[in-house]
Amino acid sequence: MNRRPDVSRPPADLPDPSLRVFAAMPGVAHLLMGRWRAGLNLLGFTVLLASILALRWDAFREAFSSSAIDDWVATRFLLIALLGCLVFSIWDARRISTPDTSAPSDITAASAKARSPYRVAMRRFAENTLAVAALYTILLFCLVAILAPLLAPYDPAAIEDPTNTRYLAPSMAHLFGTDEFGRDWFSRAVYGARVSLSVGFLAVIVAVTFGTVYGSVAGYFGGMVDNALMRLVDVIIAFPTFFLMLMLVSVFEASLVVLVLILGLTSWTGTARFIRGEILSLKEREFIEAARAMGLPHRIIIFRHLIPNAAAPVLVSASLMVGGMIGAEAGLSFLGIGIRPPTPSWGNMIGQGQGALLVAWWVALSPGLLLALTVLSFNLLADGIRDALDPKTLMRKYI
């Protein structure tokens, strides 16, 4: 049955003033006031960060004074995130417990707010357990990627005495085992997350930006420009993307930046087509004509309407694309022409596992599982966003 939105939750109060001491702990105040979701999130995140700090204190101290940029980023991020949790928790708890004086009982305003498309979408997304789990998984992997120097128990590139440490099966000392050079596979997987996620996100940013600009130009100018630009899209679509990537990666020396550009610049056609279609249909609409008649520059109106209309589908396809990009990077690295060792990437780790398949199954297993989990999470997230925004819209056409 229908669950009417809980539009105007009354300001909550801490049940007992003596509990205020505990309430300083991020999330506890929220829990005491019955805000379970926010409380558990805040508390969980804080505990996670704090336990990393406590358990890896030595690594933290060493990294804190190190001059390497990853170490600097990881340690400062950890501290700022902890502090942020604390400050946000206190601020938010206070906001909840003080009655909203500006609009004491304006239920209609509150309910209008709760029924805004954005709120409705948020609520629908929150009810989708799988999508929420996927989002948490992605956030966790991002955290792992940022904090890699603190989390990796060993130096990912260190080749120790291989006669003793080569091909060790997973154990407490080496969670994912070791490879033929005796490198700790867990540490490499942690660093591999950095490569996979950053390549995935950056390549999608490149693709979406380029596709949006390209599609906007084609759609806005129309006519010959549109025709010429779209013919090029037709040609690019005919290429099996992976072959194209293979060719480009081989022609240009594949550094991380080049790889991101290649992945991004071979995957923008969907976005471009979508944005073009949106602009063309907006141009047909009456209010654009009207604005034009009144002498308003219609490009402003077009883009003002384009953004809210196109943002959601682009977000969904971007989420799907991140998964695809991570897969493509892994594939290229697997073939030995993407990210090359010693830089660890899940793809080249699986590639190494292929050679070791007969003697050490774990070498190929763990990076593949992580890769599959990441791609699955992005796909689930995309599904979740799509269902939350609108169960059946034009998006199906393009995605």
Place this chain on the structure above:
Amino acid sequence: MLRFFAKRLLQAIPILIGIATITFFTAHLAPGDPMDMFLEQRRGRQMEPELKELLRQKWGLDQPVHVQYVKWIGNVAQGDLGESFRYRRPVASLIAERIPYTLQLTILALLFDAVIGIGIGIYSAVRQYSLVDKGLTVTSLIIYSIPGFWLALMLVMVFSVHLGWFPTSQSRSLDYDTLSAWGKIGDRLWHLVLPVFVLGVAQAAGTARYMRNRLLEVLSEEYITAARARGLREKTVILKHALRNAMIPILTIFGMNLPFLLGGAVLIENVFAWPGLGLLATEAAGGRDYPLLLATTMMAAVLVILGNLLADVTYAAVDPRISLEKRKPA
């Protein structure tokens, strides 16, 4: 129908030219001189400048880019794709050798995709919201997300290494030449089981998802209610009236998925050392064998275009609204 086919064929020509153009300029955008790359390929062998100049002339590299481009397009149009640095053989003949392998792999994978994907899609749609439907939906999303090359490795580990049911790689057994004609076919199929499964299963997962949604959409159409109101059996309603309508866009989806299928084949061919176009392209990419690399990429694109052409023609054959465009309404 013939007209439709001819029209489609004509439309493909500018795309083919575009493909050749992009490949050509990619090679010329590359940092460094193709000549030096060739020499790099010959690893460390010093070459006298005169000889270098001679080779340059032989390959037309001394001419301006646009002249080279026109020449290249002309050559490609005549089927002359140049000579492989590495194999020292015409690229065209190398590709001709490998294409049948890729076709065997992809066509079987496509068949697997169609049969399994459509079958599961129908089953899920008919049993919408049942436990089986939900299970299949989640499973297909998981399979869809697993990188094929890794799945291939895992399957090789289990079924080939540990259980010994299938060969780990290659396209034929050692005693292939001694086998009878049927034995040869059997041997080939036996080698194809795992690669086809890996390549097909991910596609089938996508197809099943699409088929389920599409069939549900069709089942809510009024002509389905009308068909039921005519007293038709539920089986007839679904398998004849609904399926025919739901199948039509699936053909386009198959066409659209071809690039991904061929892209996936590159990785799968590598895992199984399957001597197809993808393996050739990877070897070329790894060895910087430019003529071969450009030609394989171009061939893959041509295969996609041919596949799409086939999909379009089939589409027109099953959808009266397209093949009869020209007929006047009564």
Place this chain on the structure above:
Amino acid sequence: MLLRVENLAVSFFLDEGELRAVDGVTFDIQEAETVALVGESGCGKTIVALAILDLVASPGRRVGGRVLFRHEDLQKVSSEKLRKIRGGQIGIVFQEPGAALNPVFPIGRQIAEVLQLHLGMLRHDAEREAVRVLGGVGIPEPEKRFKAYPFELSGGMQQRAVIAIATCTRPALLIADEPTTALDVTVQGEILDLLRDLQERHQMAILLITHDLGVVADMANRILVMYTGKLFEKGPTARVYENPRHPYTKGLLSAIPRLGLGKSAPLTGIPGAVPDLLDLPSGCTFHPRCSLADEECTEFFPEQRVMGIARECACYKAKIT
């Protein structure tokens, strides 16, 4: 008695709650007569048609009442027998002929399919008969049209094809759900003539569902007036027209231009709009729009009362005059 619908109730189970689309509808149809079911769009007429054949699709479900066809409860017969009745004994014509025909099969095949199924004809005979049937519904050059796909026909021809499919088995009852609404005005009359002609030839009963009272006057022996899923008034057409009992019926009739009976006219004779089925007014669902309504009307829905020979009306304020 050919068909009897008793206390039929159909609900749709939506996220927002249960939507009662048809509520306590009772009526019957005799052999070879025409009964019109009249009401504004969205009042549940089509759902009645679908519910008779047990074709209401999820999230809708029949929640009460029964449908008797030749004294047999259609909910109790075997599914095999129900299938024989659908299309064999009861044919149905939908509002949108373009949507009711399967777009990927030639219309001739769609007729032949029904003939093969219900009359056990062989494919060849069925196809020959289909050509004859196409000619019988006034489609010119039936041999040629046999192979035509729905999109190749005009709306009027499509509707003739739909009627051909529905009547090729000589059903005892034809349910015609707004058969002319989607068509050009010039074609509407032709389709109604065709229905009358077929009725005479095959001696079949027609349940004519329409919002167009002009159509009803020409065709129907009896009339059923429906509003928000409930029947408001029943009676012989001529007498209901002369002397409507229910204020709603009066409103509907006042909207018809008296001069050209038979022309369709927008129903503007009643103030206000049809209420949201999820949020129906209390008591008589018509009371907010009714000029006669008072306190009494807001409490309970009025029972059907017999008012004159073969006439019933559900209104506290209706009087026998």
